[in-house]
Amino acid sequence: MTGPDEYVEVFKPTSGRFLGVVGLLVCAGVVAIGLLDRDSGIGVTSIALAVLVGVLVHGSMLKPVVRATDDELEMVNLFETVRLPLAGVETVAVRQVLAVLVGDKRYVSPAVGRTFRQALRKPRSTRELAMTPVPGEGLVAEEGMNYADFVEDRLRELAAQARSRHRVKLGSSEQAALAAQVVRRPALVQIGLTVLAGAVVVLSLLLG
Template sequence: MSAPQEYVEVFKPTSGRFLGVVGLLVCAGVVVIALVDPGSGIGVTGVAVAVLVGALVHGSMLKPVVRATDDELELVNLFETVRLPLAAVESVVVRQVLAVRVGDKRYVSPAVGRTFRQALKKPRSTRELAMTPVPGEGLVAEEGMSYADYVEDRLREMVAGARSRRRVKIGSPEQAALAADVVRRPALVQLGLVVGAGLVAVLSLLLG
């Protein structure tokens, strides 16, 4: 893939931020108490569990974000970051999570989604799974439009624009070839914290 470009759109997370901050503060508080007061009874196991939970809370509620350049879509998730060519995207749909299909693979992001009740509702007629651009939609959020609908419209507009610039037709061999440019980068820090804290917690329980 080409060198990183400037993000032209950053889609704000739709839920979980408040609970994520509260959960992270609670975990941090447990660690601080254990360090300041060794006699608190929290011990190594408690600290390890707090770090483990904190890493999972941060990674699942605060870290996820969806960003896009003119040519690429970036999905930052709990354990990995996925970068994929916008022109390779075949479908975009937002239900309880954002789902993007490239070739025979489906990539999801919990950063943008609908509530369970909203996801059960019948989508608007222009919300079919196939990438069918709707002229005039997606430029601005219409009055009364949900944020999930706006994200769908905006991403579909960006995908259509990227396909047009690269002269790639949906379902064509050229579009299928772009699937090879998808890059998945593991979140090594997050993985290290979760695995390390989990091992410490288990060993402390077994040896305690």
């Protein structure tokens, strides 16, 4: 299991944090009142629904993160964590979500994205980039640079470095073979809570 010291880059989420915290606090408040105050009028269905919404809010707004070691890209999402070999990354694009292509499969993360308006802008190949190379640190974002642009370029740089270390050419059969090293680990706690809370809501509605 990868430790915090092994990550060479951790990309901060670009949106949804404030709303996620507010939503989670509201859901927690509903559950607390429902459990502690029997006269509140908040029944089992409402408590289960608050748990379900809270789990989904946490998983979609607060949990997602993208981070990289020297050789792997880790994407923590709502219901799973995906680990990708950086040398196997063929393309990287940040639209409304981050999308990475490895082999024939596209892996996405909502942790980094652009607003709808930003996603409609002309392709980056025709935009001026503001990247500064720093010896020993790679690329860093200059003041005023769009963070999504920085993430795109930094991930491409990390992928290129990994390919160079492992002597893997872009588009080669060796790179395609690295798709077999992709690991997808389900978020069992998140999945379990979602299924359980959803089942309680459905049963309560059917029996009520």
